[in-house]
Amino acid sequence: xxxxxxxxxxxxEQIGPGSWxxxxxxxxxxPALFAEVQHLTAAAPFRQMQTPGGSxxxxxxxxxxxxxxxxxxxxxxxxxxxxxxxxxWPPLPPLFLQIAGxxxxxxxxxxxxxxxxxxxxxxxxxxxxxxxxxxxxxFTAPIVSLSLGLPVVFLFGGDQRSDPPxxxxxxxxxxxxxxxxDRLRFHGVMPLKxxxxxxxxxQRINLTFRKAR
DNA sequence: AAGTGGCT
DNA sequence: CACT
Numbered sequence: 001x002x003x004x005x006x007x008x009x010x011x012x013e014q015i016g017p018g019s020w021x022x023x024x025x026x027x028x029x030x031p032a033l034f035a036e037v038q039h040l041t042a043a044a045p046f047r048q049m050q051t052p053g054g055s056x057x058x059x060x061x062x063x064x065x066x067x068x069x070x071x072x073x074x075x076x077x078x079x080x081x082x083x084x085x086x087x088x089w090p091p092l093p094p095l096f097l098q099i100a101g102x103x104x105x106x107x108x109x110x111x112x113x114x115x116x117x118x119x120x121x122x123x124x125x126x127x128x129x130x131x132x133x134x135x136x137x138x139f140t141a142p143i144v145s146l147s148l149g150l151p152v153v154f155l156f157g158g159d160q161r162s163d164p165p166x167x168x169x170x171x172x173x174x175x176x177x178x179x180x181x182d183r184l185r186f187h188g189v190m191p192l193k194x195x196x197x198x199x200x201x202x203q204r205i206n207l208t209f210r211k212a213r
Numbered sequence: 214a215a216g217t218g219g220c221t
Numbered sequence: 222c223a224c225t
Contacts, residue, residue, distance in 0.1 A: 053225035055216040071215070073225095131215040188215075 012106060015156060015168065018142070018180030020107040026099055026146050027173030030199065034148055036093045037119060037205055040064050043090045044082050046121050052076070058126040065092040067116040067212040069135065076135050078116060078212040092117055099175075100144045100209040107177035109142045114209035122152065122204040124194035130157055130165065130186045133210065141211035142179025148172055148207070149200030150192060157186035172197060 013021045026033060046060035049071045063069060067078040068089045081088055096117055104112035120128075133143055147170040154176070157165035163186065170176065170189075178185060196202050 049215095051216055051225085052214050053216060055214090055225080057215070059215085069215095076214070129215060129217090133215090135215095 015166065015176075016178065016182040016185070018108070018182040019156070019176070019178035019185075021168060021170075022103055022106060022175040022177070023171075024173045025103055025106075025175040026148075029095065029099055030148055030173050032095055033099070033146070033207070034199060034205065036095060037148075037207075040090045040093075041119065041121075044068075045084070046119075047084060058123075059128055060121040060123070060126075062119045062121075063117060064090045064096070064119065065115055065117045069116060069118045069210075069212075078135060096207065096209070099146065100207075103144050103146070103175040103177055104142055104179075107142065107179070109177065109179055112141060112144070112209075112211070114141075114144070114211055116210045116212040118208040118210070120206040120208065122150070122189070122192040122206065124192050124202060127191040128188045130155060130161060130188040132184050132186055134184060135212070136210055137213050138211055139183045140179075142177050142183065144209040145170075145176040146207040146209075147174045147176075148205040149197040150195050150202070150204040152192050152204055153190040155186075155188045155190065157188075159184060159186070161186055172200070 155165035
């Protein structure tokens with residue numbers, strides 16, 4: 001039935017020529033990571049941004065690091081300051097850099113130093129349509145995605161929107177890395193199923209580390 | 214256009 | 222797919 005829905009508790013799993021799903025890689029650090037998220041989003045609160053078409057995203061977002069991904073009616077871009085406050089985004093916590101760099105190295109991308117961390121909060125029902133990460137200047141750096149809280153079905157498509165996506169279950173503490181030949185693959189997430197996580201509560205938090213410039 | 218609605 |  002769901003033979004292509006990976007949920008194993010085993011080690012790193014290769015899901016593409018340049019992509020690895022590292023089950024539980026951030027499990028030990030999860031409480032500290034969540035505490036950092038709470039501090040960061042006290043300074044730069046979660047907000048539901050608008051797409052260029054005028055729709056409001058179901059996912060609430062914030063950022064930390066030198067650059068933050070933002071969207072409004074003008075389009076998608078990286079910005080050095082929070083549009084809500086006009087202030088720089090909070091700095092990337094050293095723990096974030098350490099975890100993201102280690103995950104990238106395990107996936108074959110040594111020396112990964114992200115300059116942008118997008119913090120996504122999924123409440124039940126929140127989803128992300130298939131898209132490509134292509135607002136970065138340099139596609140040689142990978143994408144590192146870290147999951148906290150409730151599990152969600154991740155859609156990992158191909159280089160064309162019409163390519164049928166694989167379905168991967170992303171759970172608390174999982175880290176997904178994609179780059180190289182997989183860097184521009186379409187991806188997204190199915191609507192978050194209601195539930196309660198013992199540490200995070202009724203939500204999923206995703207940290208996406210990127211090299212924007 | 215990382216969302217939505219409506220077509221076949 | 223077209224539109225926003």
